[in-house]
Amino acid sequence: MPERPRQPLELSRADLQALVESLGQPRYRGDQILAWLHGRDVLDPADMTDLPRTLRETLAAAWSPTPDSTVAEVAVSTDGTTRIDLSLHDAACTQTVLIPETPDDVEDEDDTPPPASAALPALPPLPVLPTPSPQPPIPWTRSTFTQCLSTQVGCAFGCAFCRSGSVGFVRHLSAGEILVQRHWARRTLAERGDIARTVVMGIGEPLHNLEALLAALRLLADPRAGGVSPRRITVSTIGLPEGIRRLGEEFEGRIGLAWSLHAADEETRRRLLPAASRRPVAEVVAALRAYPLPPRRRITVECVLVGGVNDSVHHARDVVRLLSGLRCKANLIPFNPWLGAKTDLAAPAVAAVEAYRETLAAAGISVFVRKPRGADVLAACGQLLGTSDGGRFPPPRDVGG
Ligand code: SF4
Structure with a gap:
C-alpha cells in the first residue's frame, strides 16, 4: 500500500x-x-x-481543504457527555468524548485554574456528515468540557474491564489523527462550549504510541498552535516506565500524569491488567518518583474498582502502602459494565467503594470517586470501542504489548 x-x-x-x-x-x-x-x-x-x-x-x-476523517456518529448522553465516532481514512474507527465540567471537577483540581481564555473565533459551517444519525436535542447551554482523546484503534493491553482492549490492537493513530479529534470536537461544540481540559484516556495506551503522542502534544501545547496549557492536559498510562521518562523530559513534568494502578498486588494486577503486569509495579513507582512534577502538582492514581476483585479494604491498604511517599491523589472509578464484558466482572457495591475511599482518605491520600458519565451512550470510562455497535475493525495484530 x-x-x-x-x-x-x-x-x-x-x-x-x-x-x-x-x-x-x-x-x-x-x-x-x-x-x-x-x-x-x-x-x-x-x-x-x-x-x-x-x-x-x-x-x-x-492540501485537502478538509480532514481525511469524517464524523460517523455523535451520541449525546442524558448527562451531556458527547461521544464522537470518527471514521478514519482507511475506514477504521476511533472515538473521542466530551464531558461537561461540573463543580466536582474543579474540586478535583490541584490548584487554582487560570483565567478563562478569550472566546474562540467563529468557525466555518460544519460540512455535511456522511451518515448523520438522529440525536436528541443537546440539553446544555454554553459550558466547558473535558475532552478525552484516543491514541489507537483497539488496544494491545487487554485490561479485563475495558471494552477498548477487547478487540486487540489494530493500529496506532498518527499525530494528525489524534489532533483531528480536537478539530471535530470543537466543530461539534461550535457555540455551545469550549474545551477546558484534555485527557488522553480514550482508546489505546498513549505511551505505547509514544512518538505520535509526543508530536501531537507538542502541537497542542505550543502557544502558536493549539495554545493549550500543559497543566490542562493529562496523559493516562497503565505504567510504561520508558514512556513516563520521555514524557517527563519533553515537557519538564508540566503535563499531568495519571497512572492506572487498579491494584497494588501482582496477583490481582495479573487478573485485571495481564499485559501491564509484565512490568513489576516497583519499576513503575520508581519511574513515577522520577517524574519531574512541578510544585503543587500530583500524579493521579486511578483504580477501577471491580466488585469482589479489587474493591476490599485489604486491597485499599495495599494501595496505601504502595503509594507511601509518592506525591499523588487517587481517583476511584466504579467499574462501568458493558455488554460482552467478562461475566465475572461486576460493578462494586456502594458501601465497598465508600470503605475503600475512607481507607485511602484516613491514610492522608486525597481521594475522589468519579461518577459515571455518558454510560447510556457507551462513552463512560472503559466503554469506548470505536463504534457504538462494535462495527468495522480490520483483524487485530499481536504486538506483544
Ligand atoms: S484500559 Fe487502557 S491500556 Fe487497558 S485495554 Fe483499555 S485502553 Fe488499553
Missing part, C-alpha cells in the same frame, strides 16, 4: 517553516499556518486570509 502523505495537522512547526521557506516565503508564515490549523480549526488554505495569495494557491493545490 502506498505510504499515506503526511496531513497538514501533523506537520510540526519546523516542518511548516521549512515548507514555506522552500516556497520562497519567510519562516513566520509557518507560524501563521500553525495558528490557522490548530488555533482556529481552519484547514482550507484558501481561508487563511493573512497569507499571500500565491502561498494560499500553492498550498490549496497540495
Whole structure:
C-alpha cells in the first residue's frame, strides 16, 4: 500500500517553516499556518486570509481543504457527555468524548485554574456528515468540557474491564489523527462550549504510541498552535516506565500524569491488567518518583474498582502502602459494565467503594470517586470501542504489548 502523505495537522512547526521557506516565503508564515490549523480549526488554505495569495494557491493545490476523517456518529448522553465516532481514512474507527465540567471537577483540581481564555473565533459551517444519525436535542447551554482523546484503534493491553482492549490492537493513530479529534470536537461544540481540559484516556495506551503522542502534544501545547496549557492536559498510562521518562523530559513534568494502578498486588494486577503486569509495579513507582512534577502538582492514581476483585479494604491498604511517599491523589472509578464484558466482572457495591475511599482518605491520600458519565451512550470510562455497535475493525495484530 502506498505510504499515506503526511496531513497538514501533523506537520510540526519546523516542518511548516521549512515548507514555506522552500516556497520562497519567510519562516513566520509557518507560524501563521500553525495558528490557522490548530488555533482556529481552519484547514482550507484558501481561508487563511493573512497569507499571500500565491502561498494560499500553492498550498490549496497540495492540501485537502478538509480532514481525511469524517464524523460517523455523535451520541449525546442524558448527562451531556458527547461521544464522537470518527471514521478514519482507511475506514477504521476511533472515538473521542466530551464531558461537561461540573463543580466536582474543579474540586478535583490541584490548584487554582487560570483565567478563562478569550472566546474562540467563529468557525466555518460544519460540512455535511456522511451518515448523520438522529440525536436528541443537546440539553446544555454554553459550558466547558473535558475532552478525552484516543491514541489507537483497539488496544494491545487487554485490561479485563475495558471494552477498548477487547478487540486487540489494530493500529496506532498518527499525530494528525489524534489532533483531528480536537478539530471535530470543537466543530461539534461550535457555540455551545469550549474545551477546558484534555485527557488522553480514550482508546489505546498513549505511551505505547509514544512518538505520535509526543508530536501531537507538542502541537497542542505550543502557544502558536493549539495554545493549550500543559497543566490542562493529562496523559493516562497503565505504567510504561520508558514512556513516563520521555514524557517527563519533553515537557519538564508540566503535563499531568495519571497512572492506572487498579491494584497494588501482582496477583490481582495479573487478573485485571495481564499485559501491564509484565512490568513489576516497583519499576513503575520508581519511574513515577522520577517524574519531574512541578510544585503543587500530583500524579493521579486511578483504580477501577471491580466488585469482589479489587474493591476490599485489604486491597485499599495495599494501595496505601504502595503509594507511601509518592506525591499523588487517587481517583476511584466504579467499574462501568458493558455488554460482552467478562461475566465475572461486576460493578462494586456502594458501601465497598465508600470503605475503600475512607481507607485511602484516613491514610492522608486525597481521594475522589468519579461518577459515571455518558454510560447510556457507551462513552463512560472503559466503554469506548470505536463504534457504538462494535462495527468495522480490520483483524487485530499481536504486538506483544
Ligand atoms: S484500559 Fe487502557 S491500556 Fe487497558 S485495554 Fe483499555 S485502553 Fe488499553
